[in-house]
Amino acid sequence: MVNTRHLPVMVNEVCSFLSGSGEKREVLLDCTVGGGGHALALLSSSPNLFLIGIDRDPKAIEESTKSLTEFKERIELHCARFSQVKKILKDRKVNKVLVDLGTRREQIFSEKGFSFRDQELDMRMDPDTKLTAEEVVNKSSCEELIKIFQEGGVRRYLKKVARAIEDARPIKSAKHLAQVIERAIPVKERVKKPYIHPATVYFQAIRIYINQELEELKALLEVLPLVVADGAIVCIISYHSLEDKLVASTFRYWAHPQREPALLSFKKPAQQPLGTLLTKKPLKSSKEEIDKNFSARSARLRVFKFKE
Ligand SMILES: C[S@@+](CC[C@H](N)C(=O)[O-])C[C@H]1O[C@@H](n2cnc3c(N)ncnc32)[C@H](O)[C@@H]1O
Numbered sequence: 008m009v010n011t012r013h014l015p016v017m018v019n020e021v022c023s024f025l026s027g028s029g030e031k032r033e034v035l036l037d038c039t040v041g042g043g044g045h046a047l048a049l050l051s052s053s054p055n056l057f058l059i060g061i062d063r064d065p066k067a068i069e070e071s072t073k074s075l076t077e078f079k080e081r082i083e084l085h086c087a088r089f090s091q092v093k094k095i096l097k098d099r100k101v102n103k104v105l106v107d108l109g110t111r112r113e114q115i116f117s118e119k120g121f122s123f124r125d126q127e128l129d130m131r132m133d134p135d136t137k138l139t140a141e142e143v144v145n146k147s148s149c150e151e152l153i154k155i156f157q158e159g160g161v162r163r164y165l166k167k168v169a170r171a172i173e174d175a176r177p178i179k180s181a182k183h184l185a186q187v188i189e190r191a192i193p194v195k196e197r198v199k200k201p202y203i204h205p206a207t208v209y210f211q212a213i214r215i216y217i218n219q220e221l222e223e224l225k226a227l228l229e230v231l232p233l234v235v236a237d238g239a240i241v242c243i244i245s246y247h248s249l250e251d252k253l254v255a256s257t258f259r260y261w262a263h264p265q266r267e268p269a270l271l272s273f274k275k276p277a278q279q280p281l282g283t284l285l286t287k288k289p290l291k292s293s294k295e296e297i298d299k300n301f302s303a304r305s306a307r308l309r310v311f312k313f314k315e
Contacts, residue, residue, distance in 0.1 A: 015044030159212020
């Protein structure tokens with residue numbers, strides 16, 4: 008049976024960087040609180056930690072409200088997006104930040120058509136997002152689909168798949184879309200990674216586009232230097248190379264603003280190093296963790312410490 012419950016990734020590694028240091032009250036901003044997996048581990052291990060958790064998915068806020076109930080005096084949860092962090096914090100500064108990008112298993116297995124089952128094509132992570140996967144798949148031109156795939160990190164068979172989608176319209180379910188994509192990809196390619204559905208990267212690109220995931224991540228990275236206290240530590244876990252590249256280049260820019268180009272538009276461009284990289288290379292999940300939790304296979308954890 009498929010496990011539909013989300014297991015938090017690299018919990019020990021995250022706790023080793025973010026657990027509270029003894030007596031001092033510290034504030035942790037969990038930007039992707041989800042079902043509260045990491046939050047629970049951090050609150051349990053750090054009695055002086057106060058957690059501000061946000062998630063764009065109202066179901067995640069419902070779940071974490073339940074799972075963190077024993078810590079209700081030490082948490083504040085908000086249904087919001089990364090781009091609303093400044094508004095939520097107002098003038099408060101945070102000592103720790105956790106960002107665990109991507110989706111929860113509960114989202115993947117919801118009725119929103121994130122997976123390849125016989126469901127409506129939706130893929131919206133929150134009800135404020137207007138565009139649905141059904142509109143993208145059935146109304147975009149071939150060129151628009153190719154651009155969505157390209158910007159979503161797909162490297163091969165973009166044109167073939169876009170044309171196959173155009174020819175198969177109307178596409179009414181996630182299962183139908185997955186079949187159309189699978190048929191458009193040559194068999195020799197499909198057998199290379201039999202454990203991953205060939206439609207995975209195309210679905211991911213559509214999801215990234217609909218939810219404006221890279222724009223949201225950019226907005227968060229731009230605002231972080233303005234909302235952290237001295238000595239703050241930021242942990243970011245990415246699950247695909249587009250996110251990881253953005254995080255890696257931003258951390259390098261914060262560490263060496265004179266030598267690294269700023270890919271983002273910072274309100275206050277850094278004149279001097281803002282701090283140091285605690286992970287020169289990203290940390291990855293152990294083999295034991297991947298054996299228990301397949302989603303952990305692509306996790307990359309990068310950590311940055313702002314100056315004291
Ligand atoms: C991998 S899950 C986090 C799981 C969580 N760390 C746990 O242990 O339960 C990612 C979560 O981030 C949320 N999310 C993704 N993009 C977001 C954004 N731009 N703003 C707020 N939340 C976002 C998703 O809704 C999802 O619940």
